[in-house]
Amino acid sequence: MPTDLTNPAPRRSSRRIYLPTILFALVAIAWSGFWWYASTRLEAEWNRFVSKQAELGRQIKCGEQTIAGYPFRLEMHCGQATVESLRGGRPFSAALAEVNAVAQVYQPNKVLLQAKGPVTLVDKSDAGATLTADWKSAEASMSIWTSGPQNAAVVIKGLSGNVKRGDQAVNLVEEGNVEIHIRLAEGTNAAPGAYDLAADVDAKAVAPLDDFLGSPSPMKATFRGLITKIDLRPMPMPERLRDWAAAGGALSISQAQVERGPSIVKATGTIGLETSGFPSGELTVALAGVPELAQTLKQSGRVPDMVATTLTVGLPVLGKPSNIDGKAAVEVPLTIADGKVRAGAFLPGLKLPRLFLPE
Structure with missing residues (x-):
């Protein structure tokens, strides 16, 4: 077969x-x-x-x-x-x-x-x-x-x-x-522990602020900056801040802005921490809508009339004319050192809290 x-x-x-x-x-x-x-x-x-x-x-x-x-x-x-x-x-x-x-x-x-x-x-x-x-x-x-x-x-x-x-x-x-x-952080800012920061916040109402100013109003805040020499590993916050201060870290603020009603506050500058635990640095703060803010504070009754008047009269003396997004503003330099914020050499500084205790 x-x-x-x-x-x-x-x-x-x-x-x-x-x-x-x-x-x-x-x-x-x-x-x-x-x-x-x-x-x-x-x-x-x-x-x-x-x-x-x-x-x-x-x-x-x-x-x-x-x-x-x-x-x-x-x-x-x-x-x-x-x-x-x-x-x-x-x-x-x-x-x-x-x-x-x-x-x-x-x-x-x-x-x-x-x-x-x-x-x-x-x-x-x-x-x-x-x-x-x-x-x-x-x-x-x-x-x-x-x-x-x-x-x-x-x-x-x-x-x-x-x-x-x-x-x-x-x-x-x-x-x-x-x-x-x-x-x-990338480019020229690239370094160990360097991070770019960006934040945007808005709200229909922020009750504590509205109560203080006496009337409700939407709020919008923007932040852009760079922080250097920060260690993000898990650790207690006082230890993190202590290490950051010892390393000489800094927060560079390219834009910190808050808008509420006709008023706008904008700040730029650099902030760090002294090894004593107090903040340090230099800021330039611009405020638009000063007359409107002073009037709102006066009507709210939350602050003495003298404070509202000082805003309108004193700020132009301390600072210089500027503008924020096309609105007339007053620009004031601030110095932060020794646990105080100073807006002028002859004015008493506003005390700041210590953020950590030195070892």
């Missing part, structure tokens, strides 16, 4: 069918192993972060904690999040409804955080107060490498908040929006 030369064909056909399936299965198994490894690393890093915060006096807990997102994302859910801490030596706690952290499995160093309110902050000292805040959306993103944070951003929309002491509740902000960006 002649040999059938076509018999091998089905075997080649079978290989063409099964080989891709086997390869796909191997890739799927390898990817699953990689995702599992990345998820366990995420959990380990989170536990390490929590342990480090505990060493710094902050106890962080999640009522519900899960890790998901397979196959392409890493998602960490922390529900009923709480923080127990000391704030300036005073017992302090915070409770947040939910926090979610998301990262692509192939870019675990870039993390997106989403928070759901409300958040409640409680000062547990004898003169304690409770701060409650909520928002329409709150997101943060950050990029972290072995050398430290590279950049971070925070965006909050529709922020509202109030503070309660005893039976008395006071509104703080209504329909506020906050956007903050921090990134490693």
Whole structure:
């Protein structure tokens, strides 16, 4: 009987069918192993972060904690999040409804955080107060490498908040929006510990300011600057400020501006810290809408008439004519040294608080 030369064909056909399936299965198994490894690393890093915060006096807990997102994302859910801490030596706690952290499995160093309110902050000292805040959306993103944070951003929309002491509740902000960006400085400003800073804040109402000035008005604030020689590793704030002062760090302000009604305040200059713990530096402050502000203060009854009059008469003597966005303004140089702010050589300085105690 002649040999059938076509018999091998089905075997080649079978290989063409099964080989891709086997390869796909191997890739799927390898990817699953990689995702599992990345998820366990995420959990380990989170536990390490929590342990480090505990060493710094902050106890962080999640009522519900899960890790998901397979196959392409890493998602960490922390529900009923709480923080127990000391704030300036005073017992302090915070409770947040939910926090979610998301990262692509192939870019675990870039993390997106989403928070759901409300958040409640409680000062547990004898003169304690409770701060409650909520928002329409709150997101943060950050990029972290072995050398430290590279950049971070925070965006909050529709922020509202109030503070309660005893039976008395006071509104703080209504329909506020906050956007903050921090990134490693580039170009001529590039250096270890140097970061570009940008912030934009606006609100329909800021109740404490409105109450002081006697009338409600929208507020808008803008900040642009550069901070140098800052260490962003986790550490107590007094220690961070002490190290910053010792390193000779500085905050260069290219624009710090607040607009409210017809009045605008704008500042530029450089601020640092003395090793004694007091701020130091030089600022140029321009104020537009001085007559309107003086009249508002006078009508509010919050300050003596003499203070309102001094604004109108005294500022032009101390400073020089200028303008902000086309509005007439008065520009005044300020010197910050020895724990005081001075607007002139012959005027008493405004005392400033010490931000840390020297070792």
